[in-house]
Amino acid sequence: MARADALRMTAESVAPEVSETLLVKTAARGDAAAFETLYRRHEGRVYALCLRMTGDKSKAEDCVQETFVQAWRRLSSFQGRSAFGTWLHRIAVNQVLTLQRKNARHPAFLEIVEERTEEPDAGRRPRDGGLQMDLESVIGSLPDGARNVFVLHAVHGYSHEETAEMLGVAVGTCKAQLHRARRLLAERLNA
Amino acid sequence: MSRDRNQGRTDDSLMEAASRLPTDIRPQRDLWPDIEARLGTPAEARPERRWRLAGAVAAAVGLVTVSSLVTLWVTDRSEPVTVSRIQGPMAVTRPARSISGDARFGPDYLLGPKYERARQALSEDLDSQLEALSPETRDVVEKNLEQIRQALAEINGALADDPGNVLLQQLLMAAYQDELTVLMEVNRMARSLPTRKEI
Numbered sequence: 020m021a022r023a024d025a026l027r028m029t030a031e032s033v034a035p036e037v038s039e040t041l042l043v044k045t046a047a048r049g050d051a052a053a054f055e056t057l058y059r060r061h062e063g064r065v066y067a068l069c070l071r072m073t074g075d076k077s078k079a080e081d082c083v084q085e086t087f088v089q090a091w092r093r094l095s096s097f098q099g100r101s102a103f104g105t106w107l108h109r110i111a112v113n114q115v116l117t118l119q120r121k122n123a124r125h126p127a128f129l130e131i132v133e134e135r136t137e138e139p140d141a142g143r144r145p146r147d148g149g150l151q152m153d154l155e156s157v158i159g160s161l162p163d164g165a166r167n168v169f170v171l172h173a174v175h176g177y178s179h180e181e182t183a184e185m186l187g188v189a190v191g192t193c194k195a196q197l198h199r200a201r202r203l204l205a206e207r208l209n210a
Numbered sequence: 211m212s213r214d215r216n217q218g219r220t221d222d223s224l225m226e227a228a229s230r231l232p233t234d235i236r237p238q239r240d241l242w243p244d245i246e247a248r249l250g251t252p253a254e255a256r257p258e259r260r261w262r263l264a265g266a267v268a269a270a271v272g273l274v275t276v277s278s279l280v281t282l283w284v285t286d287r288s289e290p291v292t293v294s295r296i297q298g299p300m301a302v303t304r305p306a307r308s309i310s311g312d313a314r315f316g317p318d319y320l321l322g323p324k325y326e327r328a329r330q331a332l333s334e335d336l337d338s339q340l341e342a343l344s345p346e347t348r349d350v351v352e353k354n355l356e357q358i359r360q361a362l363a364e365i366n367g368a369l370a371d372d373p374g375n376v377l378l379q380q381l382l383m384a385a386y387q388d389e390l391t392v393l394m395e396v397n398r399m400a401r402s403l404p405t406r407k408e409i
Contacts, residue, residue: 045377051249053377058242063234070235080237087245154227173228204224 039103047094054094058087061104065111071170072115074159082118086111105181112171112185119163157207165200168193173200329386332393339400351396358389 039060045053065086069079089110097106158166158174171182172193183193340348365382372378 041377041380048372050377051246054249055242055246058245062241063236066237067233067235076238080239080241083237084241084245084248087241088248091245091249154224155231158228169228173225174231175233176229201224208224 040099043094043097043099043103046091047097054087054091057103061107062087064104065107068108068111068170068175069115071158071174072112072167073118074166078118082111082114085114089114108175108177109185112167115167116186153208154204157204160207161200161203165196165203168196169200169204172197329390329393332390332397335400336393336396339396342400343396347399351392354392355389358385358392361385362389 039057042053042057046057062083066079066083069082069086070076073079073082086107090107093110097103101109158169161169167186168182171177171185172179177185179190179193179197183190186193188196340351343351362382362385365378365385369378369382
């Protein structure tokens with residue numbers, strides 16, 4: 020029994036035992052090592068969110084960095100009412116929205132043109148095994164508003180209420196954007 | 211109507227496919243160094259505390275690794291320890307190794323009586339049990355115990371500065387647990403050896 024315990028007590032097996040709450044408290048007192056552990060645990064989920072919402076690796080990396088810097092500064096305000104990962108996602112969404120507002124590369128009239136125009140070289144895509152791969156690429160072509168809602172709700176599983184709160188929009192707007200996203204995706208995947 | 215149904219099925223498969231997309235994607239490069247460079251030290255956090263904590267963490271992880279390896283090494287030894295080694299010269303000159311003092315838990319607390327009893331019981335015959343082991347096994351076990359005690363002292367020192375630090379408390383518990391594991395292994399090995407009378 021003792022041997023089995025010893026087998027489990029390797030350096031690798033010790034780290035995951037440290038609870039997230041403990042890491043957050045330690046990091047909030049200024050411990051960068053604890054915060055790095057938190058970063059390592061959550062970087063993938065934050066990056067995935069930022070990557071899909073921005074559709075650009077470089078921008079996603081910027082958002083991830085900014086998210087964790089902001090999280091570090093605000094750690095003392097984390098009350099633990101939601102999961103730490105959700106709290107990080109909220110910060111990440113704010114970073115993406117700020118970036119989208121700054122860039123404003125897709126004014127409203129361009130979004131309308133995108134909706135009405137098919138990609139000339141899109142061709143027909145397989146609808147079975149390749150659906151996820153196609154979906155991944157087509158999500159990136161959605162207008163910002165629809166893409167944000169679709170990523171948060173359909174991919175990351177947040178409810179309409181949570182998604183709306185994160186994006187700072189009404190629940191009705193959230194549902195409308197999701198409907199729009201689904202319609203556009205269906206059109207583009209079937210094109 | 212049929213078109214609507216088809217549209218509905220497409221929508222469902224879309225949402226299902228979306229829910230299966232990976233939600234954990236690692237960036238291609240390590241972003242931590244850039245993030246770390248931008249982390250300021252919060253005003254309320256004292257730098258020396260951070261270093262002490264980092265040192266204590268390193269010590270605890272180190273001791274757990276070392277003692278686990280030692281425990282594995284000790285328990286994996288298949289050849290029996292010969293009795294002739296019991297009376298070797300090294301055994302005579304060795305200092306006392308029994309664990310002395312209470313198991314402190316930071317500046318203000320001691321560990322519970324149940325744990326303390328187990329620790330004392332295991333350490334009572336530690337000297338004689340260690341004598342029963344081969345010199346090389348004994349050396350490794352002793353070094354291991356020394357490292358554990360050093361780590362315990364360091365973590366306790368860090369806890370004196372920061373009594374409410376839950377991470378340190380957890381590390382200290384792990385270190386005590388590790389000490390107990392080594393003691394139990396020594397005890398078990400000593401009991402499994404033939405006594406002089408039996409020989």
